[in-house]
Amino acid sequence: MSVRSGDGLGGRAAIAGIGATEFSKDSGRSELKLAVEAVRAALADAGLAPGDVDGMVTFTMDTSPEITVAQAAGIGELSFFSRVHYGGGAACATVQQAAMAVATGVAEVVVCYRAFNERSGRRFGSGVQRREPSAEGAALGWNLPFGLLTPASWVAMAAQRYLHVYGLTPEAFGHVAVAGRRYAARNPAAYFYGKPITLEEHAASRWIVEPLRLLDCCQETDGGQAIVVTSAERARDLRRPPALITAAAQGAGRAQEQMTSYYRDGLTGLPETGVVAGQLWRSSGLTPGEIDVGILYDHFTPFVLMQLEEFGFCGAGEAADFIAADGLPLNTHGGQLGEAYLHGMNGIAEGVRQIRGTSVNQVPGASRVLVTAGTGVPTSGLVLGTDEG
Amino acid sequence: MGGADCSLDERLKAYAGRAAMAGGVGKDPVNAAMIRHWCEAVGDTNPAYTGEAPIAPPTMLQAWTMGGLSGHMGRSAAYDELFVLLDGAGYTAVVATDCEQEYLRALRPGDEVRFDAVIESVSARKTTKLGVGYFVTTKMDVWVGGGGRDGEGDVVGTHRFRIFKYAPDGGRSAGKAGGARKEAARRPRPVVNRDNAGFWAGVAEKRLLIQRCGDCGRLRFPWLPGCNGCGSEKWDTVEARGDGVVFSYVVMHHPPFPAFDPPYAVAVIELAEGVRMVSDVVGVGHDEVRIGMPVRLEFQRVDGEEGEEEEELVLPVFRAAEPARDAEPAETASEPAEPTSEATGPARREVPPLVVPITRTLIVAGALASRDYQDVHHDAEAAREKGAPDIFMNILTTNGLVGRYITDHFGPGCVLRKVAIRLGAPNYPGDTMVLRGTVTEAAESTGDGTAVVRVVGENGLGRHVTGTVTVAVVGGGAV
Missing domain, CATH: 3.10.129.10 (Hotdog Thioesterase)
Structure with missing residues (x-):
């Protein structure tokens, strides 16, 4: 059982290519077109042709099926295709799926992708008012008649408890926002390029759902991002230095819900992230102190704090101070707060750039990067490493 | 213009x-x-x-x-x-x-x-x-x-x-579209299926029912067809006695929804029986809800009139037992400034x-x-x-x-x-x-x-x- 022991996946697969569209508020084209552009860009980055691809993985939430993207991108027969559920929690799991397929020989070159018009089309931030009477619909249904309708509100409920238990104020979340926007300000691909913020500006921004302010919430974005995974051996022969998948994990907690896990203990942590953390540390043999860069999923600032605590970078309730003291280079692309909300996939790309040494906010000598996926839902994570690392 | x-x-x-x-x-x-x-x-x-x-x-x-x-x-x-x-x-x-x-x-x-x-x-x-x-x-x-x-x-x-x-723009469209405006302003409906229908049947009788495992006796909420403690499929229900405390809460500001009037508070209530549920806190302002505040169950009709089966929605909500002593009452602009802060x-x-x-x-x-x-x-x-x-x-x-x-x-x-x-x-x-x-x-x-x-x-x-x-x-x- 890998919840309790390390696995045999580490180091057998690598990310060989990354590619994205521009990140915008109105792409002016279809989600399928964005997916195809991102896939072709990632293949070009890897130095591979569409004909090399035999596997594709995306999110269950994606509207562009693997077969349709393959068709439009010039990709032929597929021996592996898969989708991962739970919104942004799927991000790193797409790469885990690809790595498992590659490691077992089920596929040789797998492209993971996510593309949407999340700003100009269906905005997640606009909330949910109706669900079908499936088990999944019923689970969220407990919240709807009472008016708890938006992702921000689902996170805010835990955030309020976190502040209460640790005696903090909402300003604690500001450190996450300021750090993300500081990096975004230096990243030309970021929506908030050239626009850093201060703690005061965070504290003055309007309430969205107390205790969350506007600047605690990520952007909404149109765009696509793709990641090419192949075996470590093959990656070494391609045009980019491989980013080895040192460890990959999924995690769900006991009594897990999607965004509304209010019925289990605490509400001050992310037990599903704890499951991912345990497996990543066991499988990689690494400890938090050996991580050079953290790319932690930041749809809402409070869960960045809880992730740092679940991964053991600092003690419970201490993460705001940890960030304020620059305890770890974090979200060097600017995160989803600052660069773009690509459901976590742009964070994986930044992890790859750090390993390659090509980030606009490069951490000198970075050889081990932790990347996480959507929080508050069943989630996933990766440790990426240099070939020598 | x-x-x-x-x-x-x-x-x-x-x-x-x-x-x-x-x-x-x-x-x-x-x-x-x-x-x-x-x-x-x-x-x-x-x-x-x-x-x-x-x-x-x-x-x-x-x-x-x-x-x-x-x-x-x-x-x-x-x-x-x-x-x-x-x-x-x-x-x-x-x-x-x-x-x-x-x-x-x-x-x-x-x-x-x-x-x-x-x-x-x-x-x-x-x-x-x-x-x-x-x-x-x-x-x-x-x-x-x-x-x-x-x-x-x-x-x-x-x-x-x-x-x-x-x-009265809303009025004109309501006049033409009949119930359209009413429909738009209705609360989001509970998502009722075979696994949780018993809960909503209880609410219809003004009873808040908690599932109890037929083997290990553990109480559970939300409703599910099996026990997370022991996996047993056997269960019956106990009626909540109605006391609880606010375990956590949020205040909704943005975006607005037709059935709600922001800002409004939504809370996770921990019932005296130990289970939790999401609900609304009534009887205090949105700015007066606090973690730890004692609350008491009541049933509130939020939509429709009594007996209107299609329209009616009754929800279990929780009334604050007493206003928060550390919170100033929310004043409205029409009122003269009141020296209330010393009145404790x-x-x-x-x-x-x-x-x-x-x-x-x-x-x-x-x-x-x-x-x-x-x-x-x-x-x-x-x-x-x-x-x-x-x-x-x-x-x-x-x-x-x-x-x-x-x-x-x-x-x-x-x-x-x-x-x-x-x-x-x-x-x-x-x-x-x-x-x-x-x-x-x-x-x-x-x-x-x-x-x-x-x-x-x-x-x-x-x-x-x-x-x-x-x-x-x-x-x-x-x-």
Whole structure:
């Protein structure tokens, strides 16, 4: 059982290519077109042709099926295709799926992708008012008649408890926002390029759902991002230095819900992230102190704090101070707060750039990067490493 | 269009300071019959209003000045022009939002009331939930006696009144689309399936049912067909006794949803039995909810009328057992600043709640007893044409109910000095309003023997009324 022991996946697969569209508020084209552009860009980055691809993985939430993207991108027969559920929690799991397929020989070159018009089309931030009477619909249904309708509100409920238990104020979340926007300000691909913020500006921004302010919430974005995974051996022969998948994990907690896990203990942590953390540390043999860069999923600032605590970078309730003291280079692309909300996939790309040494906010000598996926839902994570690392 | 509205703004503002009514005379002297009708309508049994030497309920102040079915007399040309201007610009609907009355001396049968009123202000163009429009504030002086119209006689009270003249856009679409607006404003429905139908069946019987594992006895929420503790599929239910505490909460600001009125609080409640559920906290403002606050279960109809199977939605909600002591009450803009912050401990006492079923009869009787013949208070069809789902209570009836609530509590010896109220969610037929009061300044602390009470009336839609009442407590009443 890998919840309790390390696995045999580490180091057998690598990310060989990354590619994205521009990140915008109105792409002016279809989600399928964005997916195809991102896939072709990632293949070009890897130095591979569409004909090399035999596997594709995306999110269950994606509207562009693997077969349709393959068709439009010039990709032929597929021996592996898969989708991962739970919104942004799927991000790193797409790469885990690809790595498992590659490691077992089920596929040789797998492209993971996510593309949407999340700003100009269906905005997640606009909330949910109706669900079908499936088990999944019923689970969220407990919240709807009472008016708890938006992702921000689902996170805010835990955030309020976190502040209460640790005696903090909402300003604690500001450190996450300021750090993300500081990096975004230096990243030309970021929506908030050239626009850093201060703690005061965070504290003055309007309430969205107390205790969350506007600047605690990520952007909404149109765009696509793709990641090419192949075996470590093959990656070494391609045009980019491989980013080895040192460890990959999924995690769900006991009594897990999607965004509304209010019925289990605490509400001050992310037990599903704890499951991912345990497996990543066991499988990689690494400890938090050996991580050079953290790319932690930041749809809402409070869960960045809880992730740092679940991964053991600092003690419970201490993460705001940890960030304020620059305890770890974090979200060097600017995160989803600052660069773009690509459901976590742009964070994986930044992890790859750090390993390659090509980030606009490069951490000198970075050889081990932790990347996480959507929080508050069943989630996933990766440790990426240099070939020598 | 912006330019046109700007110039309209300017033209409207010019009416500030002009007379609204000059030389008004009450159509009837203060009389026992109207007093009795009023008391019967609002259920006021205060003995001061009957017997040998009765006084009129102070909150009737405006009723003596009303034109009734035959219309107003003495309205100024300026006031009429203002309304023609607003009606002509499309701001045809009107709703009263604030009423502040000060009572200087009691009115008695036989008193002949005279009054003047001035247009105090016309606001800039405002957007509210009702639509876009203008607030118009008038202030009326009411006096009795004195032969002429030059201010002789006794000023018995003042009456500041704010109305909102608005363009009823929502109303027009509602008139065409039938139930569309109602549909849009309905609460999101519970998601009911075979696994959780038992919970909602319990709610229909006003019972909050918690699943209990048939093997290990563990209680669980939300409802699921098996136990997370032992995996057993056997279960029965226990009924929650209804006590809980706020485990966590949020205050929703953005984005807005048709069925909710932001900001509003939503909480995770931890029941005494140990399970948690998401629900609403009622009885306190959104800014008064706190973690650890004790709450008590009740069932609240949030949509539809009783027995309307398709429309009706009853939810288990939780009423705060007591207001948070560390939180200042949320003041509304219409109220004078109150020195409430020092009123803690014994001085800050709760007035026992008054539950007022909002019947159609109460709404109509209250409107007519206050001589308010606006059709939205008695004619459901006319109300719907103007965008309301039904008739709704007029502000003077609310004012009377608030007055009655306070005098009931302090006893027949007390005298109302001021009532200042602001209306929020309308009182529609079939709803229930619960008036709650908090004494923010006790009589013994004010020096002049008056107590100040903050009053909040909540109905199924939210806060119907917030206000402040100043009452002279004679001979050591209840406080």
